[in-house]
Amino acid sequence: MAESVKTIRDTDDEARLLARRLVRGARYAAIGVLEPGTGFPFTSRVLTGTDTDGSPVILISALSAHTTALTADPRASLLFGEPGKGDPLAHPRITLRTRALRIAREDERHGQLRERFIRRHPKAALYADFPDFAFFRMVPESASLNGGFGKAYALEAGDLIIRSPAIAGLAAMETGAIEHMNTDHSEAADAYAQAYARSKRTGWTICGIDCAGLDLLNGDELIRIEFDAPLHDSAQLRAKLVEMSRFASQK
Amino acid sequence: MAESVKTIRDTDDEARLLARRLVRGARYAAIGVLEPGTGFPFTSRVLTGTDTDGSPVILISALSAHTTALTADPRASLLFGEPGKGDPLAHPRITLRTRALRIAREDERHGQLRERFIRRHPKAALYADFPDFAFFRMVPESASLNGGFGKAYALEAGDLIIRSPAIAGLAAMETGAIEHMNTDHSEAADAYAQAYARSKRTGWTICGIDCAGLDLLNGDELIRIEFDAPLHDSAQLRAKLVEMSRFASQK
Numbered sequence: 001m002a003e004s005v006k007t008i009r010d011t012d013d014e015a016r017l018l019a020r021r022l023v024r025g026a027r028y029a030a031i032g033v034l035e036p037g038t039g040f041p042f043t044s045r046v047l048t049g050t051d052t053d054g055s056p057v058i059l060i061s062a063l064s065a066h067t068t069a070l071t072a073d074p075r076a077s078l079l080f081g082e083p084g085k086g087d088p089l090a091h092p093r094i095t096l097r098t099r100a101l102r103i104a105r106e107d108e109r110h111g112q113l114r115e116r117f118i119r120r121h122p123k124a125a126l127y128a129d130f131p132d133f134a135f136f137r138m139v140p141e142s143a144s145l146n147g148g149f150g151k152a153y154a155l156e157a158g159d160l161i162i163r164s165p166a167i168a169g170l171a172a173m174e175t176g177a178i179e180h181m182n183t184d185h186s187e188a189a190d191a192y193a194q195a196y197a198r199s200k201r202t203g204w205t206i207c208g209i210d211c212a213g214l215d216l217l218n219g220d221e222l223i224r225i226e227f228d229a230p231l232h233d234s235a236q237l238r239a240k241l242v243e244m245s246r247f248a249s250q251k
Numbered sequence: 252m253a254e255s256v257k258t259i260r261d262t263d264d265e266a267r268l269l270a271r272r273l274v275r276g277a278r279y280a281a282i283g284v285l286e287p288g289t290g291f292p293f294t295s296r297v298l299t300g301t302d303t304d305g306s307p308v309i310l311i312s313a314l315s316a317h318t319t320a321l322t323a324d325p326r327a328s329l330l331f332g333e334p335g336k337g338d339p340l341a342h343p344r345i346t347l348r349t350r351a352l353r354i355a356r357e358d359e360r361h362g363q364l365r366e367r368f369i370r371r372h373p374k375a376a377l378y379a380d381f382p383d384f385a386f387f388r389m390v391p392e393s394a395s396l397n398g399g400f401g402k403a404y405a406l407e408a409g410d411l412i413i414r415s416p417a418i419a420g421l422a423a424m425e426t427g428a429i430e431h432m433n434t435d436h437s438e439a440a441d442a443y444a445q446a447y448a449r450s451k452r453t454g455w456t457i458c459g460i461d462c463a464g465l466d467l468l469n470g471d472e473l474i475r476i477e478f479d480a481p482l483h484d485s486a487q488l489r490a491k492l493v494e495m496s497r498f499a500s501q502k
Contacts, residue, residue: 032294033292034285038326039326040328041283041284042283042292043283043330044330047339065395077291
């Protein structure tokens, strides 16, 4: 084991998929910031969502220690991946090195980011519009993935950021597409959760759609389903969802 | 809520008890360190135990990023307290600002720290003696406790460190006392877990005893029971355990 810890494995598609699922399927993370004054690396907990390009998004109060810190120095890390049963170190986790970018309320992206975040964290609607709260995009620079003992990988920003000419187009239709799916095809989310994530629960709804995949929500539980490859045209979404439903019905 | 986030409440005994339980009852934490080279606050996951004075203890590999970082700069934070069901921000957590102190294998405290850590993390016995692994005591300087929305407290080192003239004496008899209890009074741990932490499970064992309380282990689950006040003489331990058993039998 000592030997293997040293070895950084070559990043392959399996590692990339695991990394993306950990980040995009998370509800919260441990954030590390540089505390002004003391210089301590200060770690605390934040709710997380993602922007449509895969960058993590957080919603924090100007009165909190992390906002003060990020305003002074935008460097931050985010640790995703929670231990379940058994050895906490056997569970995969990933640390992203990011730079925090405040999204002003006047920013044209603000409304869409806000909707997407609140669909993922319905209770955040209670305080998201308080004047001291703000969204930050956490732009990834690199990451360290630990898939369990001896499974260490170094990832680049490109492994985590979604690249597609369809990002803006799909973002513009995201809310409408989700409402349509959850209303007119409400059985689809359960079928996806079952087929793609072996969920035995019912009651799933879609809470996010981007070029690289779907986010499904069910109370406290979130499932990230990654498409085989990112959509390159927002018009492909319908066919993709139909194809997934067909796959799910054959399972 | 915006208002209340700003307010740091006065630290009272209830906050101190919560803080101690979060730290002393943890199996793992998110550690924040200063990454050499990049200067990023880097957050990752570590197994944690405690020294008999309440300081957190971690066991990490020299090949890991955190050991390199802590050797260059001993400042680190530790985030304890895991979200359970419901809103992740409604669950209490605490961040300790600490300085990391490497415990050399030749250190007279090493053997006892090692035994205590391995009782808490039996699987760590597989690698604790690898030449690249080392224990670090994480000496607390201060802490930020968040007991849930609007319940923020600033704690000092003195709120987290156990002060008693009996620490060394009790540490010297810890292993023997635990073996005696788990062998000759094996029903006691279940009774304590039931009476003091409302556990419905059986199969508990004692994995740690210090002047301020007991640690109970049951597979993945850990319970910290704090005494009303720290023992000031190691000879008080027996009476304290008997008193607790009596209390438990009356519940």
